[in-house]
Amino acid sequence: MRLRSLLFVPGDSDKKFARAATTGADVLILDLEDAVAPALKDEARAKVAGWLDRAGEVPAALFVRVNPLESGLTEADLRAVVRPGLAGILVPKANGAHDIATIAAMIDPLETACGMAVGTVRIAVVSTETPQAMFALGSYTPPHPRLVGLTWGAEDLAAAIGATDNKEPDGSWTEPYRIARALCLFAAASAGVAPIDTLYADFRDAEGLERDCRRARRDGFTGRIAIHPDQVETINRCFTPSAEEIAHARRIADAFAANPAAGTLGIDGKMYDIPHLKAAHKTLASAGESA
Template identity: 65%
Template sequence: MRSWLFVPGDSDRKADKAATCGADILIFDLEDSVAASQKELARKMVADRITDSGRDWSLWVRVNPLDGGLTLADLDAVVRPGLAGILLPKPEGGPDVSRLADAIASREAAAGIPAGTIRIAPVATETATALFTLGSYAPAHPRLAALTWGAEDLAADIGAATNRGDDGDFTAPYKLVRNLALFAAAAARVPAIDTLHADFRDVEGLECECRTSRRDGFIGRLAIHPAQVEVINRCYTPSEAEIIWAQRIVDAFAANPDAGALGLDGKMIDLPHLVAARKTLAAAGG
C-alpha cells in the first residue's frame, strides 16, 4: 500500500503507462478526471481492464460520490473478479462505507466473487461536514482497508484561495485535517494513506513530504503521475537498518516473553516499541 496512483478511466494511453511504473495500486478513476459525457465510456474501458490475473499491482476504482446518482452504475460496470477495492470520494462518515458495502455485496454475489473480497478506502476529508464525523470510521467496517484524506476538494468546499502557503507547505487548516485523518485511521485500526502532492514536477518537495509523512505514521501516499511512484515507494519502504533494528526488538521480546521492558544497546524498549517494530517488519514484507 505504498503508492496509490490515479489513472483516468477514459485513457488507454495513460493506463498502459501506469501499468509499468511500479505502483503498488492503480486507482482507475471514474470521478473527477472523467468528463460527464465520458462516464459511460470510462466505465466500459475500466471494466475491460479488470481481470483476476496477469499483473503485479492491485486494481482499485474511484467511483463517483454516493449522493451524485452515478455510483450504482459505476459498481454495475466494475464489480467483477480482479477488482481489489473501491476508493470512495466525498464520504461523510462511517455510515457511507456501510452503504457502499451493501451495494458491493449484492454485486459480488451476482459476479460469483467471495463475499468481502472487495475492500473500501474512503477519502475521508473532502467536505467540511466530513471532518466532524472522522471518529465514525471506528470500529472499522470489515471492508475498510485504509483511510486517506484530500485537500483539493476540501479547499473548494470551504472557499479557500489555496491550500498551500508560499513555502509550498500546507497551510494550518490542512495540517489540522491531515493530523485528524491520521488519528482517525489509527482509531479504526487501518492504514493511513497520505494525500497527493499535486505538483508532480516537484520531486524534492514530494520526497520531503513523504519522509515526514512516514515518520508521523502514514504508510503510503496517493500519486497523480507515474514519475512520483519511485519516490513514494522508496520513502515508505523501511531501510535495511530499520528492518534489522525492528527484528532485534522482536527477537528480544521473543527470548523474554514475560518481560514488560528490556534494555537493548543501552536503550529501554517496551510494548510500544514492539508494536512499532512489528509494523516496520510488516511494511518490509516480513
C-alpha cells in the same frame, strides 16, 4: 494487500493505463470521478471493466475511484466494475462511515451475481473532502469489514468551505488542512487501517516529494497517493524501511520474544518498552515480514 503507493489512472485512457501498469505501484486507482468528463462516464466504465478483466496481467491491485454518493452515479459505476479482478473501491467525498455501509450494501449483491465471495472488494476512503466529514472521522471505528485505508484530500475541502488557497507561501499546508491531515492519521490508527497521505501536486518536484514523503512516514503514514507515474519510485522508496531499520526492528522483536514476561529491556545499550515493540512490529509488517 500492500497500500504503499496508489497511482491514479484516468478511466478513459488506454495509454495511461498501459504506462501505469509498468511503474511498480502497489495499487492502480482507475478513476471514474474527476478525471472523466460527464459525457464520457459510460465509455470510461466500459474501458475500466475491460482493464479489470485483464487484472491478472498487471502486477498491481486494481481499485476504482467511483463517483460520490451525492452524484447519483455510484450505483452505475459499481454495476460496471464489480467483477473478478476488482480489488477495491476508493470512495470520494464520504461524509462518514454510514456512506461506507451504504456502498457496501450495493456491492454485496453484485459480488454474488458475478461469483465473487461477499467481502472480496475492499474499500478505501477519502475521508476529509466535506465539512461534514471532518466531524465524522471517529465513525470509522470500529471499522467496516471492507475498510482497508483512509486518505485525505484538500482541494475539494477548500472548495467546500470557500477557501481562496490552502497553502502557505512556502508551500506548506494552512492550518485547516494540517488539521485534516492529522485527524485522518488519527482516525486510521484508531480504526486499525492504513493511513495514506494525500497527493503531492507538483509532479516535477522530485526533491520536494521526497522530503514530504519522509515527513509523512515519520508522522505515521504508511503510503501515499501518486498522480503521475514518475512519483511512484520515490514513494515506494520512502515508505519502505531500510535494511538497517528492519534489522533494528528484528532485534527488538526477537529480544521481547525471548523474554515474554518483560515490559522493558536493554538492547544495544538503550532501554526499550512495549511501545517500541509495537513500532518494531509495524516496521516488520511494512517490510512484509512477520514479527
